[in-house]
Amino acid sequence: MKPVHGLIALGLAALALPIAVLARPDMQATPQVPLKAPADFASIADPAARSAAIFTEMGKVIQSPRCLNCHPRSDRPRQGDEMVAHTPPVVRGPEGKGAPGMECATCHGNANVAFVNGEGSIPGAPHWQLAPASMAWEGKSLAAICAQIKDVKRNGGKPLAALVDHNGKDALVGWGWHPGLGRTPAPGTQAQFGALTKAWIDSGAKCPA
Numbered sequence: 339m340k341p342v343h344g345l346i347a348l349g350l351a352a353l354a355l356p357i358a359v360l361a362r363p364d365m366q367a368t369p370q371v372p373l374k375a376p377a378d379f380a381s382i383a384d385p386a387a388r389s390a391a392i393f394t395e396m397g398k399v400i401q402s403p404r405c406l407n408c409h410p411r412s413d414r415p416r417q418g419d420e421m422v423a424h425t426p427p428v429v430r431g432p433e434g435k436g437a438p439g440m441e442c443a444t445c446h447g448n449a450n451v452a453f454v455n456g457e458g459s460i461p462g463a464p465h466w467q468l469a470p471a472s473m474a475w476e477g478k479s480l481a482a483i484c485a486q487i488k489d490v491k492r493n494g495g496k497p498l499a500a501l502v503d504h505n506g507k508d509a510l511v512g513w514g515w516h517p518g519l520g521r522t523p524a525p526g527t528q529a530q531f532g533a534l535t536k537a538w539i540d541s542g543a544k545c546p547a
Contacts, residue, residue, distance in 0.1 A: 371398055373526025376537035389544035396534050397480040397546075404514035404524040408468055409475035415468055416476070419522050434468040442466045450518040458520045463513035470494060484545035498539045506532015 374395050382388035407416040413430035414423055429437050436442040446466035450459040472492040475483045486492050506528060514524035
């Protein structure tokens with residue numbers, strides 16, 4: 339008898355054909371966007387303007403599909419560079435980890451799992467889940483997202499200082515730079531994103547207009 343997890347994986351491979359198509363490695367992906375370093379903003383004399391400019395640079399990551407897909411405005415995640423609705427249909431559930439009996443961990447483990455045909459993979463990273471509904475970013479301006487990130491009532495109770503490690507070291511956030519074949523990685527590197535986050539906070543954590 340095949341292990342239960344093996345049966346689940348085989349079933350998902352059949353159900354998730356649209357996912358495989360979206361993640362085909364032979365499909366042309368948008369080239370990865372570089373990120374500027376904090377030092378590149380040193381010429382901006384006004385701290386508030388410099389801070390806003392740094393957050394705008396961070397926005398290249400924040401507004402990429404790798405982030406927005408898990409920060410949807412609805413209770414259904416998005417997927418792929420095209421940000422289409424998740425297939426098979428799933429919902430957020432009471433804690434952002436899926437509905438009872440169909441939790442995110444049913445399909446998404448601690449690492450990507452390649453399809454047997456080599457055409458893409460099922461994404462995976464530790465603690466795979468949706469961002470809280472209070473942190474929905476999809477369809478919002480960068481200024482509005484910035485305000486959410488700073489609001490401890492909406493960001494999961496994180497003070498600004500905690501965002502440096504969250505953005506720069508968290509394993510689930512880090513998946514965005516290692517999404518597997520057929521998906522465009524988030525701009526730059528996670529270390530650069532963390533450094534920009536620190537520079538943004540150190541300069542006053544101002545939001546762009």
